[in-house]
Amino acid sequence: MAIIVKYATDQTARNNFPYEIVSPPYPSRCCLNRMKRMGALQQEEERQFYYRRCETCGFTVREFLSTFDMARGVSLAVQAADPTWRWMERIRRNARAEYAA
Numbered sequence: 001m002a003i004i005v006k007y008a009t010d011q012t013a014r015n016n017f018p019y020e021i022v023s024p025p026y027p028s029r030c031c032l033n034r035m036k037r038m039g040a041l042q043q044e045e046e047r048q049f050y051y052r053r054c055e056t057c058g059f060t061v062r063e064f065l066s067t068f069d070m071a072r073g074v075s076l077a078v079q080a081a082d083p084t085w086r087w088m089e090r091i092r093r094n095a096r097a098e099y100a101a
C-alpha cells in the first residue's frame with residue numbers, strides 16, 4: 001500500500017483521504033486537542049493503524065495499534081460491524097490500480 005501522507009512546507013495542508021494527505025512536517029499546539037481519526041483501520045504488512053489528523057492545522061500521523069493480536073481482533077470486529085470497511089477496501093484497490101496504470 002502506498003504511503004499517502006506527504007509532509008511538505010511548501011504546500012497548503014490538504015485532506016484528500018484516502019488518496020493523498022498533505023501535512024505540515026511538525027505538529028503545533030493545536031494538535032494536542034484536535035487530532036481526529038480518519039477512515040477505517042489501515043493495514044501495512046503485519047501492522048494496523050489509523051490515520052489521525054489535526055482539524056486545525058492538518059498535521060497527520062499514523063496511530064499504530066499497540067499489539068498485533070489486539071489489532072487483529074479489532075480488525076475482525078470492524079469488518080463484521082461496519083459496511084464502510086468494504087467500501088474502503090474497494091477505494092484502496094482502485095487507488096492501487098491507478099498507481100499501476
Ligand SMILES: [Zn+2]
Nearest residue numbers: 030031054057
Ligand atoms: Zn494542529
